[in-house]
Amino acid sequence: MAVLNFIVNEIFGQGAIFLALIALIGLILQKKSFSEIVRGTVMTAIGFFVLTQGTAIITGNSIDGLAKAFNTMMPAASGKPDIDMSVYGTQIGIVMLIAFAVNLIFARITKWKSVFLTGHMLYWFPYVFIAAGVDAGLSGFKLVALAAVFTALYMIVSPNLMRPLVREVTGEDSFTIGHPTTILSVISGYLGKLVGNKKRSTEDITFPKGLGFLREVSITGSIVICLTYIVMALILMANGFVPGEVWGYAGGNTSIFTYIFTKSVYFGVGVTVMLLGVRMLIAEIVPAFQGIAEKVVPGAIPALDCPVVFSYAPNALIVGFIVAMITSTITIILTAGMFPTVIIPLTFTCFFEIGTAAIVGNATGGIRGCIIGAALSGVIMIFLVGFGSYFFGNTINNWMLVYGGQDFSLWGIIEGLIARLIA
Numbered sequence: 001m002a003v004l005n006f007i008v009n010e011i012f013g014q015g016a017i018f019l020a021l022i023a024l025i026g027l028i029l030q031k032k033s034f035s036e037i038v039r040g041t042v043m044t045a046i047g048f049f050v051l052t053q054g055t056a057i058i059t060g061n062s063i064d065g066l067a068k069a070f071n072t073m074m075p076a077a078s079g080k081p082d083i084d085m086s087v088y089g090t091q092i093g094i095v096m097l098i099a100f101a102v103n104l105i106f107a108r109i110t111k112w113k114s115v116f117l118t119g120h121m122l123y124w125f126p127y128v129f130i131a132a133g134v135d136a137g138l139s140g141f142k143l144v145a146l147a148a149v150f151t152a153l154y155m156i157v158s159p160n161l162m163r164p165l166v167r168e169v170t171g172e173d174s175f176t177i178g179h180p181t182t183i184l185s186v187i188s189g190y191l192g193k194l195v196g197n198k199k200r201s202t203e204d205i206t207f208p209k210g211l212g213f214l215r216e217v218s219i220t221g222s223i224v225i226c227l228t229y230i231v232m233a234l235i236l237m238a239n240g241f242v243p244g245e246v247w248g249y250a251g252g253n254t255s256i257f258t259y260i261f262t263k264s265v266y267f268g269v270g271v272t273v274m275l276l277g278v279r280m281l282i283a284e285i286v287p288a289f290q291g292i293a294e295k296v297v298p299g300a301i302p303a304l305d306c307p308v309v310f311s312y313a314p315n316a317l318i319v320g321f322i323v324a325m326i327t328s329t330i331t332i333i334l335t336a337g338m339f340p341t342v343i344i345p346l347t348f349t350c351f352f353e354i355g356t357a358a359i360v361g362n363a364t365g366g367i368r369g370c371i372i373g374a375a376l377s378g379v380i381m382i383f384l385v386g387f388g389s390y391f392f393g394n395t396i397n398n399w400m401l402v403y404g405g406q407d408f409s410l411w412g413i414i415e416g417l418i419a420r421l422i423a
Contacts, residue, residue, distance in 0.1 A: 177306055202370050323374040339387070358374040
């Protein structure tokens with residue numbers, strides 16, 4: 001158990017260590033010099049940490065206020081707290097290791113060559129599948145076996161579905177995406193092919209000379225977030241709430257001007273840091289992974305976290321985020337009372353998963369593909385969370401109300417249905 005816990009928590013559970021280990025093995029297999037091995041391994045870890053710090057700034061110092069405002073205006077989602085999933089830590093760890101091993105074997109012997117390397121998702125998918133099984137009444141061998149099957153299937157199927165779409169975004173085939181954005185990105189990507197024109201990209205939008213600063217995505221993003229906070233403040237006041245009390249600066253030395261300015265600029269900072277981390281990580285992990293692709297799993301490519309495509313269409317990312325926030329909010333209002341839980345806009349899903357879907361939609365259908373893909377994804381997200389509450393209501397429903405609305409919900413619902421048949 002000590003060895004299992006070390007592997008799960010200290011290697012698979014630590015994205016920087018996991019990817020650095022992959023880079024180390026790949027560079028050794030390529031017989032690189034000692035200096036190149038050390039440099040590539042350490043720079044991979046540094047790139048990962050830069051990426052995660054940028055993500056943390058966006059989620060914890062910028063758009064978190066929007067989520068707090070929605071939480072304040074909406075009643076409690078559920079009077080029932082989530083169960084303590086730590087008691088299933090061993091089962092989650094076993095599922096994780098089995099699924100990763102199956103992924104490697106499958107990539108070696110078949111034409112589907114992606115290897116799932118998104119460290120934290122290696123944990124969260126078993127977490128979701130174990131929760132769905134527990135909610136259905138499974139335990140013991142049946143619980144672990146079903147979760148392992150679904151986790152392995154996801155790690156194999158999802159990145160390979162994303163591969164042609166990532167190729168549309170990047171123009172190359174050196175990596176794919178291993179992230180729960182898949183269902184939304186696939187819909188957005190193929191819808192973009194039907195209704196859009198990829199020659200009219202969000203990244204080719206021309207600005208008058210006096211507005212040339214808007215070409216900087218960090219500035220554009222900060223302005224958009226500023227306007228969003230202003231609108232949110234007006235909505236709070238219209239509903240009888242004091243923005244200062246909701247956002248926690250009432251009674252201090254901070255004014256609403258300072259609060260919104262800070263949150264807006266932090267968004268630009270986070271995007272800048274995140275994109276730097278993306279460039280660093282891709283520059284190191286992709287060449288290093290070639291050693292594994294040549295010696296262990298011929299032809300394999302890494303499946304990585306969704307921010308690795310953000311630098312290819314940052315304008316689409318911001319457009320998708322805002323469009324999804326609007327359509328998801330409207331959907332929540334129109335479906336009020338339809339589901340056994342109260343749903344609020346999933347701010348983080350709108351940014352990461354639907355932002356990725358918007359980038360894919362832009363690659364296949366230009367501006368129209370980006371907007372329509374993001375708009376539809378915002379609607380689908382709410383329905384997935386709503387129907388998912390039937391399958392997670394006794395386990396992790398509140399967690400899903402923050403982080404669901406994509407593959408977590410869809411695959412969890414499917415597994416939940418099968419688990420109920422088995423149970």
